[in-house]
Amino acid sequence: MATGARPPDLPDLVRVQDRLTFVYLERCHIHRDANAITSTDDRGTVHIPAAALGALLLGPGTTVSQQAMLLMAESGSTVVWVGEEGVRYYAHGRSLAHSSxxxxxxxxxxxxxxxxxxxxxxxxxxxxxxxxxxxxxxxxxxxxxxxxxxxxxxxxxxxxxxxxxxxxxxxxxxxxxxxxxxxxxxxxxxxxxxxxxxxxxxxxxxxxxxxxxxxxxxxxxxxxxxxxxxxxxxxxxxxxxxxxxxxxxxxxxxxxxxxxxxxxxxxxxxxxxxxxLPDETADALEAGMSENVVSLWDGSRRTVAGGTSYDEDT
The missing domain is CATH 1.20.120.920 (CRISPR-associated endonuclease Cas1, C-terminal domain)
Structure with a gap:
């Protein structure tokens, strides 16, 4: 039995600097259609590619489905709830990077x-x-x-x-x-x-x-x-x-x-x-941020591989 759609791999997502900056929506219903966010109001439905979006600003009168929020999280996009006239906001996002x-x-x-x-x-x-x-x-x-x-x-x-x-x-x-x-x-x-x-x-x-x-x-x-x-x-x-x-x-x-x-x-x-990280080149940072590796701290600046059982004799 499937438990949900498989999250996209990091290389499949659009880099943050290549995305749309933000889209503002108000007084509409927001759902998911495949890999797009849909916005529906009395004028019709608009499709927005989630993986190409940096931030979705939700104004007054918006309702959003669980599947739409799931897609935004999997796409590494931030959702911002904006108050009347955009005076306040509350935000949540998921990192595009695997590395810390x-x-x-x-x-x-x-x-x-x-x-x-x-x-x-x-x-x-x-x-x-x-x-x-x-x-x-x-x-x-x-x-x-x-x-x-x-x-x-x-x-x-x-x-x-x-x-x-x-x-x-x-x-x-x-x-x-x-x-x-x-x-x-x-x-x-x-x-x-x-x-x-x-x-x-x-x-x-x-x-x-x-x-x-x-x-x-x-x-x-x-x-x-x-x-x-x-x-x-x-x-x-x-x-x-x-x-x-x-x-x-x-x-x-x-x-x-x-x-x-x-x-x-x-x-x-x-x-x-x-x-x-002023001394790191852009290429080195780009490569390092996509590494999906979990290590264990070994004291000082040392690390050891994760996913390994260590006992006193190791």
Whole structure:
């Protein structure tokens, strides 16, 4: 008696950097048809290839079947439940990687103070091109970042003619925000979902952050912050100037179009690998992440083969 469909082998799945970034669905029924996710509403049914999808964002009014969730998990895709207007989300994903190399590197770096600071500095270096951050403390890095973000808000306000006061939003009252803040909230939620999907697909922990800490998505916020000043902030001001009927939906559509044209997933994968294993080549990492081998720790840095019975005489 069969217990279910056989999970696909890792080589059969689309690499995370080659996938669609995200698809947003609302007020529909989501099921499975062979290796595709189906979305059905009063306009008809749409088929979405699960193995080519990075993140599925489920908005209000969606119902999803167990078989659809099973297919998403087997395909290494992340499902994100998004609140009204995309203000909140809850996510779960299954890694595309068989190896824990990146996860172990992440844990090793984040639990050593000097190494953690080095990664945090590198993150800020990636956001401050041409600036020397090698001798800065975390307090000084935060100060630089705060000044940089305020400058970005000011410059885009002047560029678009849209008045800006401060980042201000209420997750329980989306409509109370001004247009720029609405667009920022919606765009950032989508950005977090895509970054989360890349992190879990690579086998890393969303909760082990280097700058952010104490939250289950700390590393998601770390990585997303690499892109906000160049991506979601200018987008929010541009949309506020255009005054679309539904600025949250417009933000998601514009961000998705940018992701498609800018090879964002590939960039995100490279950045995470650079931060966690900077000395590894892309080819070596690709080969290592697909190894489906379980070993046993033998003390220090040594390992022995798993699946073997060891007794005192071995």
């Amino acid at each position: 190399r990146l996860l172990e590197a992440q844990a090793k770096l984040v639990t050593n103070q000097s190494r953690r600071l080095a990664v945090a500095r590198e993150m800020y270096t990636m956001r401050f091109p041409g600036e020397d951050t090698s001798g800065l403390t975390m307090q000084q890095l935060r100060g630089r970042e705060g000044a940089r973000v305020r400058r970005a808000y000011r410059e885009h306000s002047q560029r678009t003619g849209i008045r800006w006061t401060r980042r201000d939003y209420d997750v329980d009252d989306f409509e109370s925000s001004d247009p720029v803040n609405k667009a920022l909230s919606a765009a950032n939620t989508s950005l977090y979902g895509v970054v989360h999907s890349v992190i879990v697909a690579l086998g890393c922990s969303p909760g082990l952050g280097f700058v952010h800490t104490g939250h289950v998505r700390s590393f998601v916020y770390d990585v997303a912050d690499l892109y906000k000043a160049d991506l979601t902030i200018p987008l929010a001001f541009d949309l506020a100037a255009e005054e679309p009927f539904d600025i949250a939906a417009a933000a998601r559509h514009a961000l998705r179009d940018h992701f498609h044209g800018g090879a964002f997933l590939d960039r995100c994968v490279r950045d995470i690998r650079h931060l966690l």
